[in-house]
Amino acid sequence: MAKRTSSTSKFGGSKSSRPRSTSRPSRTISSSVSRPSGSRPKRGQSRSKPSTMPASRQATVSRPTTAATDANAQRLAALQTNWQRVAGMMALTSLFDTLDDVTGNLDTITHRLGDVRARGYRFGRDWEDRVDQLNDRWPGQHSQATRLLQNEQRTFQRASSEVDQLLQRAARNAGLISSAESRIRSLESSARSAETRVRQTFDATTKQLGELQQEVAGAQFVLDAMDGASFELYPDEHAYAACNCTWVSDQQEPEGLLFLTDARLIFEQRQEIAKRKILFITTEKELIQEKLWESPVGAVVELEAEDEKAFLRRKEMLTLRFSERTREIPGDITLQLKGTDNETWRGLIRSAKSGQIETDRFGAPAPEEQLSAEVTQEAVEDEGELPTICPNCNAPLPAIFKGMQQVSCDYCGTTVNV
Secondary structure, three states: OOOOOOOEOOOOOEOOOOOOOOOOOOOOOOOOOOOOOOOOOOOOOOOOOOOOOOHHHHHHHHHHHHHHHHHHHHHHHHHHHHHHHHHHHHHOHHHHHHHHHHHHHHHHHHHHHHHHHHOOOOEOOOHHHHHHHHHHHHHHHHHHHHHHHHHHHHHHHHHHHHHHHHHHHHHHOHHHHHHHHHHHHHHHHHHHHHHHHHHOOOHHHHHHHHHHHHHHHHHHHHHHHHHOOOOOOOOOOOEEEEEEEEEOOOOOOOEEEEEEEOOEEEEEEEEEEEEEEEOOEEEEEEEEEEEEEEEEHHHEEEEEEEEEEEOOEEEEEEEEEEOOOOOOOOOOEEEEEEOOOHHHHHHHHHHHHHOHHHHHEOOOOOHHHHHHHHHHHHHHOOOOOOOOEOOOOOOEOOOOOOOOOEEEOOOOOOEEEO
């Protein structure tokens, strides 16, 4: 039998026969792991005293500083955006565009005026003189405005560089934000003042040019309207003005054009009427165009202008009353004018009725010269008498008003030329 040997430990225990590893893995402790609450610190390590301030109180201490920083950042961002707008004003580039527009508009109005004369418009006696005056003085005004603009720009360029530097410093020092805001406000006011000074050198020209453009545009409108009219003018009759309107006192309320000549008022219906519909959708339209009424301008005895307020706009209402009713004049007429105002048209009709528009005829002498010529003519010869009795039946003829070319006898129907 083999002899079994065993070894005992010094303390009486038996030693294991299992082989023991010669190397032991080192145990490491990560510093990111926090010590559990209540654990005892190592020897030599000081125990920190826990804070007695609530966590909510600690957060509140840091909030004012953070909130102030955020507010300053927002304030500076808004200031920089505003500065971009003001810097654009200080460049004054819009004024250079305005000067170019005036130059172009003067060229355009010259061509448009020549066009309306070629088409036969016989009013606007002083239009050519006004265009010549504008063209004569515009080069000098353009040069003066350009010099002033360049001087203002040089001044603003220096001020702009100063503000840019101030904003850069304000980004590092919030205490300068108020100074930058005040400086930008001052420059905005200066830019507006500079623009006013420059515009004053040619404001009168732009205003007069705008008025002339509006008058010539009105002449173009009436000529275009007459080109497609369903009626003819008398040989010595000339169109003066026209506008879109609705005859609201008629039950049908037709839409069309009101024409004013040196002799008559004429309303022509021009309206597209739905001819065919499918499920409330118009698939076919028909143009209705016909003269509905006319009147000699001398027969208008009263004009009432009224503004009726409507949703987001107002209605320009004009009521016409005539000295007598005929088949051509169906009583009082109320019109809603479009694209113009009733006071302007009331003045136009009165001017035509009184004959004042004759002084505005193209090629006519100045008003004072015309008055002198009329007085001289009246002294030389008496004005021809208008017919009052029918040459056929000797019955009294109807009243004759300015603008009438003929009158018909109510008894026998004889037509008498006026």
